[in-house]
Amino acid sequence: MSENNREIHDVVMVGAGPSSLSAAIYTTREDIDTLLIEKGVIGGLAAITDKIDNYPGFPDGVSGLELSENLRKQAEKFGAKIMLGEVTKITGEGETKRLDTTEGTIYAKTVLLATGTDHRKLGVPGEEEFYGRGVHYCATCDGAFYRDKKLVVVGGGNSAAQESLFLTRYASHIDMLVRSDKMRASDVLINKLQENDKITIHLNTTTDEIVGDNTGVKKVVGTDKIKGQKVEFECDGVFIFVGLNPNTSFLKDSAIELDEAGFIKTNSRLETNVPGVFASGDVRSGATMQIATASGEGATAALMIREYLEN
Amino acid sequence: MSQNITVYTTNSCAYCGMVKRWLDTKGYAYQEINLEEQPERQQEVLEMSGSLSVPVTVVNAANGSKSIAVGYNIGKLASML
Numbered sequence: 001m002s003e004n005n006r007e008i009h010d011v012v013m014v015g016a017g018p019s020s021l022s023a024a025i026y027t028t029r030e031d032i033d034t035l036l037i038e039k040g041v042i043g044g045l046a047a048i049t050d051k052i053d054n055y056p057g058f059p060d061g062v063s064g065l066e067l068s069e070n071l072r073k074q075a076e077k078f079g080a081k082i083m084l085g086e087v088t089k090i091t092g093e094g095e096t097k098r099l100d101t102t103e104g105t106i107y108a109k110t111v112l113l114a115t116g117t118d119h120r121k122l123g124v125p126g127e128e129e130f131y132g133r134g135v136h137y138c139a140t141c142d143g144a145f146y147r148d149k150k151l152v153v154v155g156g157g158n159s160a161a162q163e164s165l166f167l168t169r170y171a172s173h174i175d176m177l178v179r180s181d182k183m184r185a186s187d188v189l190i191n192k193l194q195e196n197d198k199i200t201i202h203l204n205t206t207t208d209e210i211v212g213d214n215t216g217v218k219k220v221v222g223t224d225k226i227k228g229q230k231v232e233f234e235c236d237g238v239f240i241f242v243g244l245n246p247n248t249s250f251l252k253d254s255a256i257e258l259d260e261a262g263f264i265k266t267n268s269r270l271e272t273n274v275p276g277v278f279a280s281g282d283v284r285s286g287a288t289m290q291i292a293t294a295s296g297e298g299a300t301a302a303l304m305i306r307e308y309l310e311n
Numbered sequence: 312m313s314q315n316i317t318v319y320t321t322n323s324c325a326y327c328g329m330v331k332r333w334l335d336t337k338g339y340a341y342q343e344i345n346l347e348e349q350p351e352r353q354q355e356v357l358e359m360s361g362s363l364s365v366p367v368t369v370v371n372a373a374n375g376s377k378s379i380a381v382g383y384n385i386g387k388l389a390s391m392l
């Protein structure tokens with residue numbers, strides 16, 4: 001629909017991860033004109049995950065890339081449009097929302113914010129210096145460069161566990177450095193790690209520095225917190241999975257309310273404090289950070305958006 | 312001579328797929344070099360980009376200049392073409 005010669009979409013979804021792709025399947029089937037804007041990978045973090053074992057309906061698991069491709073196809077089949085670009089600002093112009101993007105200005109009656117999260121940096125010496133030549137955050141992208149090499153994985157959550165298992169396809173050995181006294185991953189993953197003789201888990205071990213030379217990374221220096229001793233792990237590369245930060249920096253000058261950690265606050269209808277602006281998936285305050293729940297929230301948000309548009 | 316674009320990739324890299332998709336939507340032709348299938352070419356990428364992290368996109372412009380993007384960054388890619 002257009003007003004003063006400018007096109008106004010019924011809904012613009014920021015991000016094209018599982019949450020907004022699921023939302024788009026619902027809105028397009030209701031004939032709601034739907035545009036998604038994606039700055040990274042279509043499919044979001046799910047697309048860069050090797051294998052997903054806990055998404056309902058796939059008893060043998062499904063590759064993240066395949067699930068993402070299917071979600072994209074399903075949304076596009078019903079008429080969703082996906083634009084490759086980044087949303088840099090959102091402002092209200094009366095009932096209409098204005099989105100500044102790298103591809104120009106876009107207008108919408110409603111907005112779904114489903115921008116997910118991004119990898120957190122560790123913040124230790126050497127991390128920046130060796131980024132891309134020994135320090136990595138994406139196992140499915142760069143794991144293949146470590147065939148028969150030694151790796152360190154930093155982190156003790158589900159992502160670190162899952163990615164370590166993927167990296168054993170290539171690496172000869174992996175030292176996992178876990179800061180706390182136990183892993184935060186699911187029992188299924190912990191069991192798989194313990195059964196894998198290529199992986200050694202070091203609990204109570206901090207990562208203090210990544211050391212190398214002009215040929216790349218040589219070792220990771222940490223501290224064994226129990227013994228209070230410095231420990232060193234020789235390696236050719238380091239993969240870091242130490243948590244996720246919300247992708248909300250583009251909202252900092254907007255009226256949209258965030259929680260202390262920067263996640264978007266919503267009510268039970270998944271609407272933010274700005275009427276007509278909704279949020280779903282990992283970026284929403286209180287989200288449970290799973291593909292199934294991100295998809296479910298997307299479906300809920302779509303139904304709330306339909307109701308908003310009808311009124 | 313017109314510009315020449317090369318994208319270095321690995322098999323399971325989703326960001327590599329996005330670079331190719333972005334180039335396709337903008338109508339640019341490119342050649343792909345899969346570093347998992349051609350590991351002997353990894354050193355050349357490391358030397359050229361200072362990085363062994365894919366995707367790496369190399370644009371050799373018609374005037375002979377060369378620009379390189381590591382990762383999938385639409386703004387950077389657009390400025391190179």
Ligand SMILES: Cc1cc2nc3c(=O)[nH]c(=O)nc-3n(C[C@H](O)[C@H](O)[C@H](O)COP(=O)(O)OP(=O)(O)OC[C@H]3O[C@@H](n4cnc5c(N)ncnc54)[C@H](O)[C@@H]3O)c2cc1C
Pocket residue numbers: 014015016017018019020037038039040041042043044045046049051052053054055085086087088114115116117158159160162163247250280281282283289290291292294
């Ligand atoms: C290594 C790893 C393994 C995982 N394994 C599992 C698993 O086995 N099972 C499971 O259920 N979950 C898993 N997860 C979690 C799962 O990937 C997420 O819960 C899910 O992807 C969240 O979906 P989303 O749509 O909310 O956000 P995301 O998938 O993060 O997608 C958000 C999208 O928004 C885009 N975006 C951000 N800002 C902007 C902007 N300003 N403009 C335009 N686009 C923007 C991003 O590029 C991104 O593509 C894993 C996560 C990681 C990191």
